[in-house]
Amino acid sequence: MTTPTNNQAFAAIDIGSNTFRLLIARPSISTSKAPWEIMAYTHRIVRLGEGLHQTHMLCQAAMQRALTALSEFSAILEQHHISPKYTLAVATAAMREAKNGALFCQQVATETHIHIQIIQGTEEAHLSLLGACAVLPEGESHDMLLFDIGGASTEFVRASQHTTIDTISCKLGVVRLVEAHLHSNPPSASDYQAMKQTTHTHLDAVEKYWQMHQNHFPKYLVGTAGTVTTLAAIDLNMSEYDADIVNNHHITYPRFCQLRDKLLSMSLEQRQAMPAIEKGRADLMIAGLAIMESIIERWNYDVFSTVDAGLLEGAWLSIAKAN
Numbered sequence: 381m382t383t384p385t386n387n388q389a390f391a392a393i394d395i396g397s398n399t400f401r402l403l404i405a406r407p408s409i410s411t412s413k414a415p416w417e418i419m420a421y422t423h424r425i426v427r428l429g430e431g432l433h434q435t436h437m438l439c440q441a442a443m444q445r446a447l448t449a450l451s452e453f454s455a456i457l458e459q460h461h462i463s464p465k466y467t468l469a470v471a472t473a474a475m476r477e478a479k480n481g482a483l484f485c486q487q488v489a490t491e492t493h494i495h496i497q498i499i500q501g502t503e504e505a506h507l508s509l510l511g512a513c514a515v516l517p518e519g520e521s522h523d524m525l526l527f528d529i530g531g532a533s534t535e536f537v538r539a540s541q542h543t544t545i546d547t548i549s550c551k552l553g554v555v556r557l558v559e560a561h562l563h564s565n566p567p568s569a570s571d572y573q574a575m576k577q578t579t580h581t582h583l584d585a586v587e588k589y590w591q592m593h594q595n596h597f598p599k600y601l602v603g604t605a606g607t608v609t610t611l612a613a614i615d616l617n618m619s620e621y622d623a624d625i626v627n628n629h630h631i632t633y634p635r636f637c638q639l640r641d642k643l644l645s646m647s648l649e650q651r652q653a654m655p656a657i658e659k660g661r662a663d664l665m666i667a668g669l670a671i672m673e674s675i676i677e678r679w680n681y682d683v684f685s686t687v688d689a690g691l692l693e694g695a696w697l698s699i700a701k702a703n
Contacts, residue, residue, distance in 0.1 A: 400423060422456065426445045470507070532551065
């Protein structure tokens with residue numbers, strides 16, 4: 381691999397099961413900051429995985445939302461003169477599980493000129509780790525369990541000194557949980573417990589894998605992706621989101637419980653009115669809480685860190701290092 385020139389800009393697109401994100405950046409010449417200098421960033425809540433667990437297909441409404449978002453991304457890429465050679469677009473669980481996922485990728489390429497790579501769960505976890513480690517302090521990345529909560533899947537990465545020990549991808553996501561178990565407004569105790577029970581079923585499999593291979597529970601717990609960073613923004617009482625402040629924010633278990641109780645007591649409309657929760661995420665926060673709480677309880681962590689950088693930034697680093 382060659383080192384990119386300082387003037388060359390690269391783009392990464394994260395096509396998630398809930399959120400689509402675009403990053404355009406140049407390699408940073410500073411050694412004290414993140415390795416990218418952001419030129420443009422945007423995201424759209426698309427909910428591509430809507431109904432997927434029932435039909436195993438991307439529905440027409442979701443595909444139309446996706447095409448609208450990606451057409452907007454394509455226009456931004458053109459504005460910044462980023463060619464396909466310097467763009468990496470990766471799609472995760474919804475696209476790889478849908479029977480019509482590959483066909484839809486072809487339609488996207490025809491209509492937007494964005495060429496999507498559907499990546500497997502292990503590659504998704506690898507890129508998430510790559511992005512997270514770029515902003516984490518050395519101490520935490522030395523012995524870390526990273527969890528990346530998506531719309532249709534959650535990845536678990538055990539890592540030591542920026543190196544992956546192993547990765548596991550589960551069909552556990554906030555869109556799946558909400559569609560299957562969130563039936564009350566405000567959420568009922570039974571709804572929330574059903575989400576946790578489903579989560580623990582997946583954590584059983586994760587733990588069994590670890591016990592069969594290397595039965596080691598990392599010292600530090602780190603979370604990334606939208607529901608995690610939104611919880612950090614709520615804890616920080618943000619009216620305007622600031623990724624630099626969210627990065628390496630710590631939430632203790634007692635504080636998590638306070639935030640959980642507050643959000644569970646609120647109606648959907650009340651959560652939607654919170655400045656820190658963007659449109660389209662208010663219902664998903666409940667599922668995110670259930671997943672986070674199950675992880676914390678299961679493996680007895682008393683605090684976890686939040687990072688804004690993950691799959692998107694890992695994809696950017698991958699394309700930048702390849703050119």
